[in-house]
Amino acid sequence: xxxxxxxxxxxxxxxxxxxxxxxxxxxxxxxxxxxxxxxxxxxxxxxxxxxxxxxxxxxxxxxxxxxxxxxxxxxxxxxxxxxxxxxxxxxxxxxxxxxxxxxxxxxxxxxxxxxxxxxxxxxxxxxxxxxxxxxxxxxxxxxxxxxxxxxxxxxxxxxxxxxxxxxxxxxxxxxxxxxxxxxxxxxxxxxxxxxxxxxxxxxxxxxxxxxxxxxxxxxxxxxxxxxxxxxxxxxxxxxxxxxxxxxxxxxxxxxxxxxxxxxxxxxxxxxxxxxxxxxxxxxxxxxxx
Amino acid sequence: xxxxxxxxxxxxxxxxxxxxxxxxxxxxxxxxxxxxxxxxxxxxxxxxxxxxxxxxxxxxxxxxxxxxxxxxxxxxxxxxxxxxxxxxxxxxxxxxxxxxxxxxxxxxxxxxxxxxxxxxxxxxxxxxxxxxxxxxxxxxxxxxxxxxxxxxxxxxxxxx
Numbered sequence: 498x499x500x501x502x503x504x505x506x507x508x509x510x511x512x513x514x515x516x517x518x519x520x521x522x523x524x525x526x527x528x529x530x531x532x533x534x535x536x537x538x539x540x541x542x543x544x545x546x547x548x549x550x551x552x553x554x555x556x557x558x559x560x561x562x563x564x565x566x567x568x569x570x571x572x573x574x575x576x577x578x579x580x581x582x583x584x585x586x587x588x589x590x591x592x593x594x595x596x597x598x599x600x601x602x603x604x605x606x607x608x609x610x611x612x613x614x615x616x617x618x619x620x621x622x623x624x625x626x627x628x629x630x631x632x633x634x635x636x637x638x639x640x641x642x643x644x645x646x647x648x649x650x651x652x653x654x655x656x657x658x659x660x661x662x663x664x665x666x667x668x669x670x671x672x673x674x675x676x677x678x679x680x681x682x683x684x685x686x687x688x689x690x691x692x693x694x695x696x697x698x699x700x701x702x703x704x705x706x707x708x709x710x711x712x713x714x715x716x717x718x719x720x721x722x723x724x725x726x727x728x729x730x731x732x733x734x735x736x737x738x739x740x741x742x743x744x745x746x747x748x749x750x751x752x753x754x755x756x757x758x759x760x761x762x763x764x765x766x767x768x769x770x771x772x773x774x775x776x777x778x779x780x781x782x783x784x785x786x
Numbered sequence: 787x788x789x790x791x792x793x794x795x796x797x798x799x800x801x802x803x804x805x806x807x808x809x810x811x812x813x814x815x816x817x818x819x820x821x822x823x824x825x826x827x828x829x830x831x832x833x834x835x836x837x838x839x840x841x842x843x844x845x846x847x848x849x850x851x852x853x854x855x856x857x858x859x860x861x862x863x864x865x866x867x868x869x870x871x872x873x874x875x876x877x878x879x880x881x882x883x884x885x886x887x888x889x890x891x892x893x894x895x896x897x898x899x900x901x902x903x904x905x906x907x908x909x910x911x912x913x914x915x916x917x918x919x920x921x922x923x924x925x926x927x928x929x930x931x932x933x934x935x936x937x938x939x940x941x942x943x944x945x946x
Binding site for chain 2: 501502503505526528529530533534536537538546548550573575576598599600601602603604605687688
């Protein structure tokens with residue numbers, strides 16, 4: 498016998514009530530690809546597991562009236578990939594989400610879980626930051642929205658208040674000639690954790706970059722929004738000088754650690770390299786839209 | 787907490803079982819339901835030996851709670867052969883010696899089957915990428931990839 502309880506509520510209110518009542522013993526289960534591993538290793542011992550996948554809002558992909566997307570926090574990578582229009586508008590977000598683990602992991606793992614697990618190297622987060630995603634969270638004190646880059650607080654920690662649950666990501670409407678991309682560097686060809694991850698989203702008008710956002714992962718305690726890099730791209734034709742300036746801004750933003758996957762010097766250098774490659778891909782996609 | 791009662795469908799058959807809240811789907815398949823084709827390799831979602839499908843999507847049954855099966859359609863290796871008739875993938879794995887110790891094999895087959903249902907004509911790179919979540923310590927993968935490609939070709943020819 499175990500003293501763990503499991504529930505799969507069908508309403509958000511029920512989930513929030515149970516999660517608040519459980520206090521620190523409560524754990525939210527979306528795809529479970531982090532939670533079950535953490536439970537098995539003894540890292541976490543939840544008293545109550547709240548499976549949110551029976552709540553419609555958590556598992557829906559909806560196109561909003563203004564042309565944006567609302568993605569439920571528990572939508573799996575495989576489900577997002579199956580959506581007929583998402584890939585065309587947000588290929589960078591999709592490629593980032595689809596880099597989380599194997600095809601098997603893709604069948605369960607969600608962008609919501611990736612964000613709340615708060616690994617500095619989570620692949621979907623820099624792409625969501627670049628996309629300008631807003632997240633909706635709800636807790637005992639009501640619902641609020643916050644910019645995705647303000648959610649991670651440090652390795653394994655978020656800025657969600659006690660009892661708050663991540664509900665969905667909102668991606669803004671996409672102007673014409675916009676494109677996004679995500680690249681990561683890993684020491685192996687597949688199935689590894691990012692040494693650096695870089696997301697870029699930009700809009701072009703007559704060959705000039707009119708809007709840009711840059712997200713960097715695995716180079717600081719949290720994924721970063723690099724505003725200085727975006728500023729270097731905006732107003733340029735994405736020429737060599739502008740790309741080099743943006744790459745410099747990315748290198749300057751890095752505060753990485755040394756570990757078995759990469760050194761501080763390597764991560765910092767690669768952050769600049771990836772910015773240039775990712776921005777180039779995003780620009781190519783923008784021209785095609 | 788009393789045991790949870792789960793109603794699900796496994797390989798097309800309605801199924802009910804009891805489980806503890808922290809039992810994985812792999813535990814339930816192997817211990818409660820006697821479906822021991824799915825193997826436990828790593829139990830952390832890295833090796834793919836426990837691969838099953840849930841509503842047609844490939845997942846590691848070690849990374850899923852048994853209680854999560856409620857109301858869903860589960861597919862396991864036991865549903866692959868039609869009675870005594872092996873699935874073309876199974877047949878090709880035998881012909882191509884695409885297995886040695888066999889621990890990874892059911893996971894490889896379930897994963898390859900999920901790929902061919904999605905894309906009946908994958909290239910070698912796509913097969914290798916798709917099977918990257920299935921580890922094999924014996925074959926070096928080449929024979930497995932070849933068997934999948936040949937089974938795919940045979941299945942395309944056999945289609946009316």
